[in-house]
Amino acid sequence: MALMLMAAEWADRTGHTVHAVTVDHGLRPEAAGEAAFVGETAASLGLSHDVLRWTGWDGQGNLQDQARQARYHLLAQWAGKRGAIAVLLGHTIDDQAETLLMRLARGAGVDGLSAMAPQFTRHGVPFLRPLMQVQRRTLRGYLSDRGQEWIEDPSNEDTKFDRVKARQALEALAPLGLNSETLSRVAGNMAQARDALNWSAHRFARSAVATVAGDLIIQRDAFLDLPDELARRVLVRALCWISGAGYVPRRAEVGHLLQAVREGKGATLHGCRMMPRKGGLHLFREYVAVKGLTCDPGHAWDGRWVLTGPESAGCHIAALGEAGLALCLDWRDTGRPAAAVMADPAVWRRDRLIAAPLAGVANGWQAELGPERDDFANTLLSH
Known part of the structure; x- marks a missing residue:
């Protein structure tokens, strides 16, 4: 709520356009009413407001992790449709401290204990965290000064969640000087160590890793x-x-x-x-992991390969597999093991192999890696 007010004030000063968005995970019946409240506030600020709903929870696995991944995916899709150049997130210094404590409990290494990135890219969309050095109580004061109401998520008091336990632990640790500011500094120090390790790994990849x-x-x-x-x-x-x-x-x-x-x-x-x-x-990619994947030509298969060719009517992209490999007589010329070639994308029309450009059967088709796979070494510098 505070971030939305700040963004609206910034938009008024600069003439930029800001949109508001709420993700309803469908996990609490009150969420719809809370989203409506946010929409009313956004309208009073002159902002548009969209509600994105997630319906993917099947009751299995880590709920908070799945909800987080779904949230970023939904927000990235929304940003693309809105033509937004970035998405702002409201993480605070308190979120940083709680995350550090939770990861300590899991025995995390350097990466896990490093500071949350102030900006990162997910699904091709930049995400920014402009409030990373601000405490929650400061934001509550900001809202109170403006007479703006807000809603506290009841899950913030539910001790079945590790984050709530970490929040309560921070209160108990405060007399020892282990507060959000101290833990944020520790996370920053670990981030510097992480960057140094990434630099060394990048140097190694440049000299000792080949892409084929x-x-x-x-x-x-x-x-x-x-x-x-x-x-x-x-x-x-x-x-x-x-x-x-x-x-x-x-x-x-x-x-x-x-x-x-x-x-x-x-x-x-x-x-x-x-x-x-x-x-x-x-x-290389494991064949079992891509065995059932299909898509249309020109779309990203397995999230990384795009195949284009002369005639795509009635065609689909799927893994080459053992049957397709038997039809590629020169696959050994690739110098790659059969298990790797089987996991390559190929062009099929029903059960007929049309092309397998990575296995020596191009027939006018090309297979190209997406931009996020263009340079492995450079990915070692990102986090």
Whole structure:
């Protein structure tokens, strides 16, 4: 609410256009009325207001994590339709401190304990956090001074959520000097350490990682010489770059994968497969992860490949698979293992293979990686 008022005041001063948006996760019956209240306030400020509804919760998994991922996806879609150049989020210094405490409890490493980024890109849309150094009580005072009412989310008092427990723990830790400002400084220090590690990982990737048809090949001996934290960092980013997943695998799972690398064994993780081969670590998409994926030509298949060609009527994009591989007589010329080629995108018309440009059967078709996969090394500099 405070962010909306501030943005409206900024828009009045500068002549820019601001839109307001609320995500209703459909988890509380009161949410619809709260969204209506926000809409009325937005109208009084001269702002448009849209309500986005999420209906994807099936009662399984981590509710807050799924809701967060859905929220960013919905907001990115909304921003694209609105033609917005950025989305502003209301995270505060208190959110930063609570997040740090929760991640400490989970045994997080450098990345997990680093400060929340003041700006980042998700689904191609920039997100900004302009209130990261502001306390909640300051925002409440700002609203009170303007006579603006707000609604407290009742889940903020529900101790079944870890964030609420962290909030209560901060109150108990305050006499020791462990307050939001102190923890925010610690998170900032960790962010500097993270950036230094990312810089080193980027330098390694530039010299020891090659990209071949969307796969990554890491020089095994050079990789084994890396300190554990750098090796883990390179491997995690490689898995995310290939799979397109918006979250990283668990630390213990990555540890098992690193052990397989040291022992010269293959392994699968995060929808990817790692295979020691010809002095390198060949990482590629796991066929099982893409077996059922289809899309129309010209659209992003598996979130990263776009296939275009001369005649697309009646065609669809799907994984090449074992049957398609048997029809690509020259696939070995790619120098890639059969398991990697099977997970490549191919053009099909019903059950007939039309083209497999990455497997040597182009027939006028091209396969290109999307812009977010254009340079693996550069992804190591982002967070």
